[in-house]
Amino acid sequence: MPNIKVGDVTFHLEESGKGDPLILLHGLLGSIESDWKRFIPSFSREYRVIAVDMRGHGLTDNPDGKLSDELFISDFIKLLDVLHLESVLVCGYSLGGFVGLMAGIQHPSRVKALVMHASKIYWDENAVQSMINKMDPDRILIEDPKFAEALKKLHGERWRDLLKEAVSFIENKRSKTLSEEYLKRADFPVLVSVGDRDGLIPLEEAVRFYRSLPKGELLVMPNTGHSIRSVREDVFVPVVLDFFKRTT
Incomplete structure (x- = not known):
């Protein structure tokens, strides 16, 4: 699938398979390549998979240099409009799950069912500051040069700009708290997936979140951290496919 221009942003998409549309959304600082590439063959045997590099990430540009929940959500809906997709399945990792x-x-009519892996819902000062501390490009170059190289490979020369944009994005989480009442508006099937060793999302937090959802289900993955690289494909994919088939 060629790149698609929506407003002033040119989005990079990858499409594979036939059937009902399944949108794959990556995490903050991630991309199709880093987060979903290895899962696409399995998912595309059952669905028309459309993986998206979100604004500012991977091969998608970000002309105005801003990231926000509102922009990500607007981008998602506009992409569905451009692709003539009325209602879709969504599988999102971390930020991608939250956007879904x-x-x-x-936009209740646009999402049939959602799988969220390692998506943080409840932010406190410690979580915000911990994330920000990990996003200093100079510090990354010194303390974790392999991570710096990986970011450069994924995002090109603008990897430093992306880190700055991501810091502002995370800082805004301080003022955004979702109430249990608001979460009850998610009246569609949601599978909340979390690793039992996720350092960002305590297990009790994931349980609290899933219980707040009218049609929530919970998957706890053993020996799995926050990074999607720690997710075992042979465990995750069958559960996701079963969830979508049962609930849609």
């Missing part, structure tokens, strides 16, 4: 959730709440 909010899009489904704000």
Whole structure:
């Protein structure tokens, strides 16, 4: 699938398979390549998979240099419009899962069902500061040069700009708390997936979140951290496919 221009942003998409559309959304600082590439062959045997590099990530540009929940959600809905997709399945990792959730709440007819892996819902000062501390490009170059090289490979020369944009994005999480009442508006099937060793999302937090959802289900993956690289494909994919088939 060629790149698609939506407004002033040119999005990079990858499409594979036939059937009902399944949108794959990556995490903050991630891309199709880093987060979903290895899962696409399995998912595309059952669905028309459309993986998206979100604004500012991977091969998608970000002309105005800003990231926000509102922009990500707007981008998602506009992409569906351009692709003539009325209602879709969504599988999102971390940020991608959150975007899918909010899009489904704000635009109920557009999301049939959602899988969220390692998506943080409840932010406190410690979580915000911990994330920000990990996003200093100079510090990354010194303390974790392999990570710096990986970011450069994924995002090109603008990897430093992306880190700055990501810091501002995370800082805004301080003022955004989703109430249990608001989460009840997610009246569509949601599978909340979390690793039992996720350092960002305590297990009790994932349980609290899933219990707040009218049609929530919970998957706890053993020996799995926050990074999607720690997710075992042979465990995750069958559960996701079963969830979508049962609930849609």
